[in-house]
Amino acid sequence: MSGGAQDQRPVVTGLGVVAPNGVGVKEFWAATLDGRSGIDWIRRFDASGYPVRIGGEVLDFVPKEHIPSRLLPQTDRMTQHALTAAGWALQDAGADPATLDEYEMGVVTASSAGGFEFGQRELQKLWGQGAEFVSAYQSFAWFYAVNTGQISIRHGMRGHSSVLVTEQAGGLDAVAHGRRLLRRGAVRFMVTGGFDASLCPWGLVAQIPHTHLSRRDDPERGYLPFDADACGYVAGEGGAILILEDRHAARRRGAGQEYGEVAGYAATFDPPPGSVRGPALARAIRGALDDAGMNPGEIDVVFADASGVPELDAVEAAAIAEVFGPRSVPVTAPKTMTGRLYSGGAALDAATALLAMRDGVIPATTGTTNVASGYDIDLVIGQARETPVRAALVVARGCGGFNSALVLRHTD
Template sequence: MTTAPTTARPTTTAAGTARAVVTGVGVLAPNGIGAEEYWAATLRGESGIARITRFDPSSYPSRLAGEVTGFSVRDHIPSRLVPQTDRTTQFALAGADWALADAGLSADSLPADERGVVTASASGGFEFGQRELGHLWGKDPKHVSAYMSFAWFYAVNSGQVSIRHDLRGPTGVLVTDQAGGLDAVAQARRRIRRGTPLMLTGGMDASLCPYGLAAQISAGILSDSEDPARAYLPFDAAAAGHVPGEGGAILTLEDADRARERGARVHGEIVGYAATFDPRPGSGRPSNLERAVRGALDDAGLRPGDIAFVLADGAGEPEPDRVEAQALTAVFGPGGVPVTVPKTMTGRLYSGAAPLDLVTALFGLRDGLVPPTVHVEETTGHDIDLVTGAPRPVTGDAALVLARGRGGFNSAMVVRGPAAA
């Protein structure tokens, strides 16, 4: 099932009364494999952005990316699955394993039809598809893998995770570019509120191959800087595009009452969400991002002053950055809330970015720290309190995560930390 927000009206999760809490997380990021490793690197301001090494990028105008390094697929994925799966699915399978282990759950913790999975995808299995198309045109159809029939598909991560862990409850995929990660978590939250006790959710993307990079370059919004410290600069006066990345996060969501009954550790709670759609470019009508922010706050039953910090989308382009800063200023006031974009350490991970930001928000609330937006130096023209340089101590138990996808998708999600969940 492929779903996407289609109107500018905020969408809230009003059905049901069950609360959805996060009891497990699995992270693969360019600056850290594993949730705590990622978090420690992020607080140190450690960037994973560098020149692409998975292939020779010399002939491309954009040569930097956030690559996941040190991941040995055969250490984490059963050997029979390796030839069936693209890198993005291998990430998703590993992340799901870790998210369930972090939650203290096993495959038989619940009946199969009481556990489900909803993930997001922006690119599908690009690298697998490129390789098999090369076999088709360079050799003949007999050399094309039978697994090509599904390994490239956007829904394959949900499918493979559901098979591996026998998840026979609600299953789906959201395809809304960078916003998809929040949309998937929101859909999982809906299923929890409607009676499904356990959902795996989040997103992973991995399109750092020649075919994938060419597709991203064609959009005209990648940075062509050769300097990793100056390539991706959201809200900076020198912003000129973003750096792509790979990875993301998978989360275990549970019914709060059930999680409490089994004595689970809780990372936090998903308390608010809204999605809007922007008007056609050139229409003269304003963005609906502000409406998404206000909708998420309303869904959470919170006021702007209750938000300890914001993880912004941070497009790294002058106009989208202006629109996002304007929306934040309209809701919180000039400099009214600390804002950060830790994606400057990983690149934009597309469907994996927002779930990773959710983990960052939950850990930030846990530890009372907002990680920095590294490399950004000059934010002239934006009335936001951007956290730069070093982590900043904060107090409060709620954070806002924003994500925007190409084509007009806006999503906003509010989380509470472990102390308030």
């Protein structure tokens, strides 16, 4: 491929993170490299009567310190996180939306639950006080697309706006859709990523029937993907926003950095239970590599979906070993320090992979100590592994059969 064509590839120029183990990129990355977890006993409400009592809560976030007062009564916790991260990502990219063409800026985000906590609060008003006490903002604050809408309104972005709802896979699907729009020339500047925040009584009750949630009370042993003692996953809240730009346009405007290129993507869908067809995750991984024009040996690390559910971990480990060869590529799952953030999880993994590329270090899968027999993968455990990272693969699977894979590559 010629250098001119290469410059047209979308690159990430800014990051914004709100996570259980760190609010802001600097705090999150330091905690991740140190192995500091944000998973603990749920504190924002009394969960003692629930079978699930631990989670990855964002406790160091004070909305009024980051959100204009007029927006506080309009927005759910999820949206407050997303708005804050979007502002930080724009700042990180050195981009002032007021100086850019409003119709060439777009927003694509992912959410799997919408504004659950806001909805719970308004339903309590409806049942306890009457319909006249329900906020008019309930009409949109609960909606899956609200993060996209609020970000686009706040920053005057009038280009393409949409939302992806594919559960955990959504964070990757949103980034990939932003890439697609940039390559088509529909926009020149994309705000993309994913956020969820459903750790409230109503949200937790909605998740409990799903048998994949860990019931273990020990925060250090509740979420152990690929471990012989794995017992499910821990739910968390938060996510990440990425600024995605055409590389040539980013350099022309003087972007301060390029974290990496979104080089390849593919998505597949698993067959229904009982089908004679097998899981489609390996096909998604191969598709992403093919889209990037890369072979498996060029990938330096895989950021795993890491469900923590033994049968699903087995499928993922087998897919990685099938594509890359047994123990042929480092595999990591730093989400063990945050919990699974649903749509925010894959976006946060993508941001983490870009930071790993920047600094040449692979964060560890904390908690997991005894990789289950039969998992032929080189799981990074114990401590971070310093090594050059030129290309990373991020894998995500959503409840119901969604599989997504994204290849991120160094731009030098």
